[in-house]
Amino acid sequence: MAVAEANEALADTAMGAHFDMTGLAVVVAAAVLLGLGLTRLKQPAVVGYILAGVILGPSGLQLVERSGSMSVLAELGVIMLLFLIGMELSLKAFMRVIGPSLFVVAGQISIAAAFTFLFGTVLGWPTGQSLLLAFIIALSSTAVAIKMLDDIDELRTPIGQITVGVLIAQDIIAIPMLIFADSLGGRGFDWLGVVKSVAALVFVIALVRVLSARSKIHFPFTDAMRGNADLMTMGSLAVCFSAAAVTGLIGLSAAYGAFLAGLVIANTTLRVSAIKVTEPIQSVLVFVFFLSIGLLLDLGYVWDNLGTVSIFVILVLAVKSIVNIALLHLAGTPWQQAFPAGLIMAQIGEFSFILASIGVTRGVLDSQGYQLALTVIAISLLVSPFWMANLRRFHDVAAQGVIDLKATLAEVxxxxxxxxxxxxxxxxxxxxxxxxxxxxxxxxxxxxxxxxxxxxxxxxxxxx
Structure with a gap:
């Protein structure tokens, strides 16, 4: 009976009875065109995917709706993203700047928490909401920042090394953040969530230290898997999803397990092959994730709250720039390097989308707060390269001794x-x-x- 039903479903699908390819074609074409356009404008392609969701979604042309299957694919995209980040992490390079990087990240989170708790006291926010917003604001976008470093030829310079070190530290600390956010709810502060988060962070740092101190691990059947692309793909996915399932079963985030699996594979002889075969799958699933973010953005909300959104975006970019530059300098980075590195990390990162999504699911953020968070994150990603380019011009002119505002603007x-x-x-x-x-x-x-x-x-x- 089951075989007959499966055959019937396959026949219907082949004849086009259950699936209209038009919508899929429009979505992919729009995402590619917007991604290409934004790439030409020195913007990350992920911003194009978000814009595709906005334009084609419920607040735009209404050609695409956020369905249950899309939510599942978006969640798989997050798992694959963290798996790939774990595999691409250069542990030895990170260990060289681990001290200053962790100092900067701790300062970013502490100052963000001070701001959100101050606002929360005035506006009557619950403790969980204030802490979640601090996490959201503190993180920067690894994808956008690395693209900007590459564009200005600073990726392999001291500026790039300290920036990437801070971004990697953020990626590591973001995992306990996800676990803690997932444990929050309307009931308020959850000490068990704190214990889980601290334990997860300690375990990640310990794993990084152990793996960075030893040579490459040689898995059984390595040669057989490396010579077969299908086996390599399925083996990598099996490791990723198995680790995600195990951490999910013990009450931790599935994304945490995927990240740990990526760290382990990164220190094996299969690293290059695993990245090569899983990256295309990750790209498709991450595209769905960013598209789903665009579907959630409400253009009507943006228009009705244009003043509030603009103020928050400017505040986030300005305050994060100042805080980043100051913390980098306190960590021992010269001003000439701290200035561009701080500006590059001024935007809010893609992990913050996930934190905001968890927050609204757990009832920590209401719909208004969620829309504001999504909008500010998306716009900060979009304008970050322009922000960095313009402020760097002002810095270069100021370094020449030009003080008069009119002369400065004329020179810039x-x-x-x-x-x-x-x-x-x-x-x-x-x-x-x-x-x-x-x-x-x-x-x-x-x-x-x-x-x-x-x-x-x-x-x-x-x-x-």
């Missing part, structure tokens, strides 16, 4: 002002040309009318 935006002057000159020439052409056409039209009238008068006089 010299290229844009020159282009605007050229544009105005071109516009003036175009308008002047159109005016002259108009005058000539009116003159020709009047002459034509006079000639026609003279001809008509001559015809009338001949007839009379």
């Amino acid at each position: 935006y010299a290229v844009e002002l020159e282009e605007m002057a050229r544009g105005r000159a071109l516009l003036f020439r175009t308008a002047h040309g159109i005016t002259l052409r108009g005058r000539a056409m009116r003159k020709a039209w009047k002459q034509q009318r006079r000639s026609r009238k003279a001809s008509d008068d001559a015809d009338k006089s001949e007839k009379s």
